[in-house]
Every structure is written in structure tokens, then in C-alpha cells.
Amino acid sequence: MISNLLRCISYAFICLIITAVAQAAEPDKSTQRPNIILIMCDDMGWSDLGCYGGEVQTPNLDQMAREGLRFTQFYNNAVCWTTRASLVTGLYPRYPRPLLTKNMVTLGEVMQQAGYQTALSGKWHLGRTDTTHPVYRGFEDYYGLLDGCCNFFDPYYQDPKYKWGITGDGHRFFAKNTTRITEFPDDFYTTDAFTDHAIEQIKGYAKSDQPFFLHLCYTAPHYPLHAKPQDIAKYKGRYAAGWEALRDERYQRQLKMGLVDPQWKLPARDPESADWEKDKYPRDWQQRRMEVYAAMIDCMDQNIGRLMATLKETGVDDNTIVLFLSDNGPDASEPGGANPKQQPGPKEYYTTCGPSWAFPQNTPFRRFKTWMHEGGISTPLIVRWPGHVTPNSLTKQPAHIIDVMPTCIELAQTNYPEKFDGHKIIPVEGKSMLPVFQGETREPHASLFWELRNNQAVRQGKWKLVADRTINRWELYDLEQDRTETNDLAAHYPERVTKMKAAWQKWAEKTGVANEKHQRGKQIP
Known part of the structure; x- marks a missing residue:
């Protein structure tokens, strides 16, 4: 009996030693460098997401907000290419163009030099030369659109009846790394395709001990207004009350959510926006524009849900920080003019939301894309980082798109180089947001x-x-x-x-x- 007891004690002791050795061999997660996923959408308003007061169904981004931090004063550069230039360089845009030169270092290059695996999926819009193409600027793998916009169902599509909108001959430069793609399957849709590529990269990167940096750039909800019929159907009749009623509705939700201060007055209708009651265009066509726009955001949210599920499936969720933002406020332009003959939704037609719907998309702010009032330069920013960011928190501290680069540098525990590839680099102009992520007060710009x-x-x-x-x-x-x-x-x-x-x-x-x-x-x- 005594010998059996001694054997049990010895066995338990050996198990304790094995457990201790195994634990010692595990990396210290408190000092482990996180994977970074930076998601940017295109031309989306400050109030379009549910977690910012919108009625569009965005359960996955809303969950990210519940599990993370929302900024109420995060700024962009008011238009696609200048925002993207600042995001990948940490600098204000330089002129004359190009906005990406050899005396600038990119996020991809800095992260790659720090030992990160790097990939970019989606819109680039900063050039496709040997000095501006993403695969030559630090991204090991690229799949997406090198231009500013495209047909969502077929980026190489051209309809001779409609010359306006998708510029030039209608054909856009879509690529896998440096190889141009001109043929697309029947079920192709850019938002799905960009996510498929991003998920493929995550699954591959998760097999390595090396951290990864993934930049996912959706073209949604940038024009043309293209969406799947099943997504559009969710919003049928939702916007029958018009843009002014929608703005009031969103504003009331924002007040209850604490996103806006009650002492701020709600501005009058934008001078470019029509009076809903006197609007000369067919009501069903006007409603349809917003229904399709909402469907585009809805589909993007569904895809972000797929991406987040992949993080859990591959076991990297706990050590991955995910950031979501928009490149500028909503677009009020109408290239070629408003044309009710063009039906929003299917690939054969080209249309936009126009200024009247851009007006409530930015509730409660003034103006929209390209303007410097708050509606043009304000974006949602959601930050989810399990165990590091306080769940369901808000910050009113101002931050700017130039702050993304130094934030990623600090997360990667690396430095911004003075020289890169033989060129002296312009010093970074942003400031790390990591203190804000951690609940501290950062010295503002x-x-x-x-x-x-x-x-x-x-x-x-x-x-x-x-x-x-x-x-x-x-x-x-x-x-x-x-x-x-x-x-x-x-x-x-x-x-x-x-x-x-x-x-x-x-x-x-x-x-x-x-x-x-x-x-x-x-x-x-």
C-alpha cells in the first residue's frame, strides 16, 4: 500500500515537472507582438454603422465595437488617395504628386523589416509603377484593384451605352501581384473576393510563428451602386420617409448612445441636398439608391464576420488587433448627372447616392467627401484587441490618419527608419495611438x-x-x-x-x- 502511494506521489511530481517545463517553453503572451489587421472601407459616412447611430444592419462591426474601443474624433484627409498616402506613410500628403516616393517608407516596408508577414487585399489607388506598386513597397502578396473604383461584379466590364462614371474605356486595373486580371467568374463580387483573399492569407500566416500585417481595403460603398439582390431586399421601403427623416432618426440614436453632445445644434439641410417633399426625381428611384448603398455596407459587414470567424478558427484571435475605418466622408458627386434610367444595383448600370443621401450619411456633421468641415474629414474608428482594449469604450481624444503608421510601429516593437533602401526618409509626422488604446490620455497634436x-x-x-x-x-x-x-x-x-x-x-x-x-x-x- 505504501509503495503504491509512493508511486502515485512520484507520478504526480513528474507531471508537475512536465507541466512547468511546458509552461516555461510557451511564449509570454504579454510581450508577444500582435498580428495587425487594418480594414478600410471607401466613402462611408460617419453615421452609417449601427454602432455610430445608423440603421444599416452591421452586427459584426457592432460586435467589434462592443468588444473594443470607438473613436468619436478620428480624422482622415477627405478623399481616397490622400488618406491612403498618409495611412501607409505616417505623413501628410506631399505635392506635387506622386504621393508615394522613394524618400517615404511604407507600412508594408516597415512591418516587413520588423519580421512581419505582409499582405494587401483590395483597393490601392497609389500607383502601379516600380516605385508605387504595393508588391514593390513592402507587401509580399497583393490582390485587388490598383485604381480608384470599378464595377463590383466585373471590374473589366464596359457598357457602351453609359460612358460616364467608370473612367476612360471602363476597364480598370485589377491584379494578383503584378499580373493583370481581365476575366472574372459569374458569381464574382469585389467585397467577397477581397475577403476570400484576406482569409486565405490569414490561414497561411497562422501556421507560422511569425506575426502578420494584413491591410484589407474594401471598395464598398464607393460608387457605382452595385449590390446583390438578396442584400438589397433587406432594405426595401426602409427609406420611404426620405433623407431629412433619416437624419433626424440617426441623430436621436446618437444622442442616446452618447456619441454627440446635446448642446451641438443639428445643422440645416445641406445646400446641395434637395427638399424630399419637392424632389423632382421618382420616389422609388431615390429610395433605391439608398437601399443599394445600405446593402453594400451590409455585405461588407457580413464579410468582416467571415474574417473574424477565421481568426478564431485559426487560433490567432487573442493575439490579433483589428482596426476598422473609412477613408473619407460619403460622396456627394454625380458624375454624368442624376439619371433615373440607370437602376441602382445591377452591374449593367452606373449610379451614385448623390448629395441628398450623403447629407444624412454624415449625421450630425456638415458637408461630405472633399470638404474640410467635419463631415468630409471624420471617420468611425473601431479598435478591437482582446485583453488590451477596454470593451465597449469610447474615446473623444482627437487622432489623425497619420497616426496609424507610428501606432503599428509601436505594436511591432520596431522603429521608423531614418534611411531605407539607400534613401533618406522624411521623418514620420504622426503620433502613436497606443496610449489611447490602453485607456490613457495622450498628448494631442x-x-x-x-x-x-x-x-x-x-x-x-x-x-x-x-x-x-x-x-x-x-x-x-x-x-x-x-x-x-x-x-x-x-x-x-x-x-x-x-x-x-x-x-x-x-x-x-x-x-x-x-x-x-x-x-x-x-x-x-
Whole structure:
């Protein structure tokens, strides 16, 4: 009996030793570098997601928000290519173009140098030369669209009846690495295809001990308005009350969610937006535009759900940080004009949402894509990082697209290079957001700057100076009291206006904006 007891004790002791050795061999997860997934959608409004007050069905992104952190003051550069340039370089856009040069280092290059596996799936829009193509700028694997937009069902599709919209001959440059793709299967849809490629990369990368950086860039919900019939059907009749009613509805939800301050006034209808009651276009066609737009976001959310499920299936979920944002506010343009003969939805037609629907997509802010009021430069930003980010949290700390690069650098425990590939690199201009992710208060940027097509802005603390090219005048707003920009204080604080204008001019000269062709002879007084 005693010998049996001794054998049991010995066996238990050996098991304890084996367990201890195994635990010692496991990596310390608190110091392990995380995988990074950076998801960007295209031309989506600040209020379109459920977790930002929208009615579009986005359960997967809403779950990301419940499990993570939402920013209420995250800024982009108001248009596709300038935002993407800043995101991958950590710099304000430089002029003259191209916006990606050899004296800039990209996120792909920095992460690859730090030992990360790197892939890009989706829209690039920064060039396809040997100095600007993603596979030559740090991304080991690329699949997607090198242009700004395309037909969602067939990127090489051209209908001779409709010359407007998808530029030139209609054919866009879609590629796998450097090989152009011109034929697509019957069930092709860009949002699905980009996700399929991203999932394939994750499954391969998860087999390695090496961390990965994946940049997933959807073209949804950028025009043309193309969506699957089953997704469109979910929203049939949902927008029958019109854009003004939708804006009021979203605003009330945002108030209850604590996303906006009740003291901020809801701005009047945008000057480019029609009066719903007097709108001259067929009601069913107007509703259909928004139904298809919503369906495009819905489909993207479904695909993000597939991606998140893959993280769990491959066992990398706990050590992966996922960020989601949009490149700019919604698009109000109507290339070729509004045409009710073009039916939103199927691949044979080309149409857009137009300014009237872009107006509620940005609730509660003013303006939209390309403008420097809050509606043009504000984006949702959701950050999910299990065990590191407080679930269901909000931050009102301002941050900017130039902050993504230094954030990824700190996550990867590496450094921004002074030189790369023999070239001296422009010093990074962003600041890491990691302290904000961890619930701390970050020292804010002293100034943030914007310019596009002679729309201009600078933010210093709570103050924002913004110029609208259509009225050729600087406006000053206190964003703490009035982030919806309804009370211009420029006449009350002339010295502040002068000081902020001077700061903007100095920045414009540094970045080359002041010498841009479209700027000459048209300085805002």
C-alpha cells in the first residue's frame, strides 16, 4: 500500500515537472507582438454603422465595437488617395504628386523589416509603377484593384451605352501581384473576393510563428451602386420617409448612445441636398439608391464576420488587433448627372447616392467627401484587441490618419527608419495611438492640417479654422461647444484667426500645397 502511494506521489511530481517545463517553453503572451489587421472601407459616412447611430444592419462591426474601443474624433484627409498616402506613410500628403516616393517608407516596408508577414487585399489607388506598386513597397502578396473604383461584379466590364462614371474605356486595373486580371467568374463580387483573399492569407500566416500585417481595403460603398439582390431586399421601403427623416432618426440614436453632445445644434439641410417633399426625381428611384448603398455596407459587414470567424478558427484571435475605418466622408458627386434610367444595383448600370443621401450619411456633421468641415474629414474608428482594449469604450481624444503608421510601429516593437533602401526618409509626422488604446490620455497634436481642392483647415486644441472654397472665407469654430460647426466665431477672435492662418500657411509651404497649380491666384483671404 505504501509503495503504491509512493508511486502515485512520484507520478504526480513528474507531471508537475512536465507541466512547468511546458509552461516555461510557451511564449509570454504579454510581450508577444500582435498580428495587425487594418480594414478600410471607401466613402462611408460617419453615421452609417449601427454602432455610430445608423440603421444599416452591421452586427459584426457592432460586435467589434462592443468588444473594443470607438473613436468619436478620428480624422482622415477627405478623399481616397490622400488618406491612403498618409495611412501607409505616417505623413501628410506631399505635392506635387506622386504621393508615394522613394524618400517615404511604407507600412508594408516597415512591418516587413520588423519580421512581419505582409499582405494587401483590395483597393490601392497609389500607383502601379516600380516605385508605387504595393508588391514593390513592402507587401509580399497583393490582390485587388490598383485604381480608384470599378464595377463590383466585373471590374473589366464596359457598357457602351453609359460612358460616364467608370473612367476612360471602363476597364480598370485589377491584379494578383503584378499580373493583370481581365476575366472574372459569374458569381464574382469585389467585397467577397477581397475577403476570400484576406482569409486565405490569414490561414497561411497562422501556421507560422511569425506575426502578420494584413491591410484589407474594401471598395464598398464607393460608387457605382452595385449590390446583390438578396442584400438589397433587406432594405426595401426602409427609406420611404426620405433623407431629412433619416437624419433626424440617426441623430436621436446618437444622442442616446452618447456619441454627440446635446448642446451641438443639428445643422440645416445641406445646400446641395434637395427638399424630399419637392424632389423632382421618382420616389422609388431615390429610395433605391439608398437601399443599394445600405446593402453594400451590409455585405461588407457580413464579410468582416467571415474574417473574424477565421481568426478564431485559426487560433490567432487573442493575439490579433483589428482596426476598422473609412477613408473619407460619403460622396456627394454625380458624375454624368442624376439619371433615373440607370437602376441602382445591377452591374449593367452606373449610379451614385448623390448629395441628398450623403447629407444624412454624415449625421450630425456638415458637408461630405472633399470638404474640410467635419463631415468630409471624420471617420468611425473601431479598435478591437482582446485583453488590451477596454470593451465597449469610447474615446473623444482627437487622432489623425497619420497616426496609424507610428501606432503599428509601436505594436511591432520596431522603429521608423531614418534611411531605407539607400534613401533618406522624411521623418514620420504622426503620433502613436497606443496610449489611447490602453485607456490613457495622450498628448494631442499641437496642430492638425488639411487641404484639398482649395478647401482648407487647421485644428489646434478645441479650435478649428476652416475655409470653404465656395464662399472664399475662413470660419472659426469651438469644437467642444459646436462640433457641428453652426456658430462661426471668426469675427469674435480675429487674432486667433490670424495665428491659425499663419500656421496653416507654414505647413502648406512645407508640404508643397502652397505651390499646387489649383492654389495659384486663389488664396483664401
